[in-house]
Amino acid sequence: MQINGKNIPWKTLGELLEDKAARHGGKMFAEIDGVRVSYVELERRSRHVAGGLLALGLAPGDRVATFMLNALEQLLVWFGTVRAGLVWVPLNAGLVGQDLRYTLTNSGARVLVADTESLPHFLEVAAQTQMLSLYVVADAKTAAASGAQPYAALEAGPLPTTLPATRAEDPGAILYTGGTTGLPKGVVLPQFSFILSGVRYGESFSVRAGERHYSTMPLFHAGALQWGLMGPLVCDMSTVIDRRFSASRYFERVREVEANVIDPLGVVLTMLCRRPPSPQDREHKVRISLGATQGLPSHIPDEFTRRFGIPLVMVYGLTEGGGAMLTTNRDRKDDSNGSPHGWVELRILDEDGFPLPDGETGKLVLRSNFPFMFMTGYWNDPARTAQVLKDGWLHSGDLGWLQADGRLRFIGREAHWLRRRGENISAVEVETVLAKCPGVKEVAVVAGPSEIGEDEVKAFVVAEEGAQLAPAELVAWCEDKLAPFKVPRFVEFIALLPRSVAKMEIDRAALRKRPNDAAWDREREQPRAARGKSSPPAQQ
Known part of the structure; x- marks a missing residue:
């Protein structure tokens, strides 16, 4: 199949894996949490897992979930599951209680493979789920103590000579996302979508066969699967994925594994920039880095590149669209979020669904130029699917505007906008100031x-250590830089912002639920007459 001028010979993950194993044999493909696997070992061991799952009597399309931090077993279960004609469901390792119970129930998973850290959280809700089989990445004695079988049992059976036929449009995974704005949504991504994400990775980073990727993103996150795994697999590279992120050891690990491509997304960039400077800051082999910087202080991207000598490829994407769909492809002429480069068509719509001209902010919708790139829908939720997928267009829930050259300027989520006295306000704009x-x-x-x-x-607001900040100072800072109606009325100092486990995004829903008692109130502390140019009184 011709995709963006390239011949793509694989339609399923099984075809891709078999081809790469035949080409590269015993060459190392991945090291996850210190455990290595070659291309041919990945093919063989995942085939064993497929046989083990089929031996349980599962029907085509049954779901197999994993509940663990980054580990090689997660990768083996993913490929084994899809090669068996089943559907993989990677659960967020931070889920507990109601959220975990809902995700397991909604997915209808028949099998769960967990690590010892996550297992206790599952056992707390196990009686309220319809689980067929439980496997634990542990020895037989430890597993048996929890009423489970050791993971090794899945690989213990004979190597199957044939596996069920699968198609490009068959589910490659159900990725649950969006838990910070309500109950998680199960995004069903086709197998071919993951292959396309690997092709886009190669384009965006101009990678070379034999290079090495380094990641600390969790493998239940679309970014880790599409960039940390599929990119290197499609592009004949190797990848190293650590179990957890450590700011203090990040660049030490980058040097140890001799990485050429890295992916410190979002707030991770900020954490790295705030580490004490070191003479070793530029002692590495990194050539390029993924850069998803929405919501970060505006100076962070340039500061990261200036300090570490690593250019950022800025991206825009969402799980429903198969990951990053727009990139700057290293040609950062401005602070835009990039161009579609032939992958998708973009439109900006007004409130009534009519297209807006360049330069005007509205709702971002996208249409894929290739089959099976976007999600097929939300699992068990046809109503929500119909709201997002309309006439071939994916309604992203994001706001932005287009430059004359077609580059996107991402503004923020629709849900991150406020409406004050008839005026729309971008939370991101106020945060940036x-x-x-x-x-x-x-x-x-x-x-x-x-x-x-x-x-x-x-x-x-989280203050720097030792900083003496007063709410009135912050308001005065904003008054010189924002329209009066955008200046915060309430300011509350907080030790740590709550964040989601998967993406480390700010959990705005948790912040909105906090009582307002501890907040400084400008209306009370600074009477309007004394403020001069502050917001006009509400119209009666």
């Missing part, structure tokens, strides 16, 4: 309570 104020370490802006309806602007 506050983040530049001396003494501010992190900031999140959400809707605060209003006595007259709609929203008030509320800022949660």
